[in-house]
Amino acid sequence: DIQLTQSPSFLSASVGDRVTITCRASQGISSYLAWYQQKPGKAPKLLIYAASTLQSGVPSRFSGSGSGTEFTLTISSLQPEDFATYYCQQVNSFPHLTFGGGTKVEIK
Amino acid sequence: QVQLVESGGGVVQPGRSLRVSCAASGFTFSTYPMHWVRQAPGKGLEWVALISYDGSTKYYADAVKGRFTISRDNSKNTLYLQMNSLRAEDTALYYCARWGSSGYHDHWGQGTLVTVSS
Numbered sequence: 357d358i359q360l361t362q363s364p365s366f367l368s369a370s371v372g373d374r375v376t377i378t379c380r381a382s383q384g385i386s387s388y389l390a391w392y393q394q395k396p397g398k399a400p401k402l403l404i405y406a407a408s409t410l411q412s413g414v415p416s417r418f419s420g421s422g423s424g425t426e427f428t429l430t431i432s433s434l435q436p437e438d439f440a441t442y443y444c445q446q447v448n449s450f451p452h453l454t455f456g457g458g459t460k461v462e463i464k
Numbered sequence: 465q466v467q468l469v470e471s472g473g474g475v476v477q478p479g480r481s482l483r484v485s486c487a488a489s490g491f492t493f494s495t496y497p498m499h500w501v502r503q504a505p506g507k508g509l510e511w512v513a514l515i516s517y518d519g520s521t522k523y524y525a526d527a528v529k530g531r532f533t534i535s536r537d538n539s540k541n542t543l544y545l546q547m548n549s550l551r552a553e554d555t556a557l558y559y560c561a562r563w564g565s566s567g568y569h570d571h572w573g574q575g576t577l578v579t580v581s582s
Contacts, residue, residue, distance in 0.1 A: 390568045392509075399559055399572035400509065411570070443509055447567060451523035453499075453511040 358382055358449050360456035362442075368464040375431040377459045379444035384424045388448035391420055391429045394458075395440045403442075404429065431461075439463055466490040466571045468560050473576030476550055484576050486543040486560030494518070494538035497563040500545050502556035503575070510556075513545065514563070528554075550580045 359382040369375050379389065387407035392400040402411045404420035407427055417432045431438055444456040472484035486498070500512040513534040514523045522534050533546040543560050557575040564570030 388567075392569075399574055400569070401572070402564075402568055402570050405566050405568040409566070411566075445509075445568070450567075451514045452525070455509040455511070458508045 357452060358385060358446050358454055360444050360446055360454055362444060362456035362459050364459060365457060366460045366462070368462050369434050370464045371434055371436055373434045373464075375434050375438075375461060377429045377442055377444075377461075379422075379427045379429070379456050381425045381427075381446055381448075385446045385448035387423045388446055388450075389420075389422070389427050390445045390447070391418075392443045392445065393438075393440045394443065400443065434461070436463075466562065468562065468571060468573035470558065470560055470573045470576035473558065473578045475579045475581060477582050478551060478580055480550055481546070481548045482550060482578060483544060483546045484558055484578065485545075486573055488541045488543065488560075488562075491562070493536075493541040498534075498536060498543045499561045499563055499569060500534060500543075501559045501561050501569070501572075502554075503559070504553075504556045507556075512558070515543070547578070550578075552580050554578065555580045 361380045363378050389407045391404040394400045403414050408420045419430045441458045441460045443458050467489045469487045476482045499514045502510050515534045519536050531549045535544045557577050559575045560573045561569040562571040
């Protein structure tokens with residue numbers, strides 16, 4: 357199975373900060389990676405797919421980059437509604453999909 | 465708008481069975497593959513199973529293979545997960561998720577909680 361390692365697992369940031377989350381794959385996955393946002397008590401929400409394509413309706417302050425084994429999710433200016441847990445997901449080994457362990461973004 | 469509503473969760477003893485459902489609306493259910501994804505309390509996301517749009521192809525995570533069965537009734541716009549021989553480690557919030565044309569989970573339900581405990 358392809359393992360995804362997210363870092364950091366927790367980060368504390370202020371409104372307006374630029375935030376970067378990293379996801380590393382245990383083997384190359386091309387660009388077959390998505391990012392999801394999950395708020396407490398809510399279902400995950402697709403933010404970015406194919407490593408860098410913004411899902412419809414998602415604010416442009418979110419962006420994704422990377423290919424192969426290293427990927428990043430960047431929030432250019434953190435907003436109050438962005439405090440949540442973020443997960444990466446690989447679909448390269450479809451149908452056996454895997455998720456990263458998550459990164460919790462909290463208010464400093 | 466797309467809606468996915470899970471139901472059927474509850475408390476069940478180890479070794480027993482439970483079936484959870486996901487009612488879909490707001491899109492042509494019969495044209496989309498569907499998945500189950502679970503989340504243990506306070507933990508991350510784990511893919512469980514996938515079914516093709518017509519129900520002809522099914523895949524399972526190793527952790528549930530041989531115990532869980534995914535199915536769908538396109539006439540009722542409903543997805544199912546039959547869970548047999550349940551274990552404590554199956555305790556989780558079970559989400560149904562649509563596999564969108566982008567090739568990712570573009571819509572999720574709110575989840576149904578399954579607790580396996582004696």
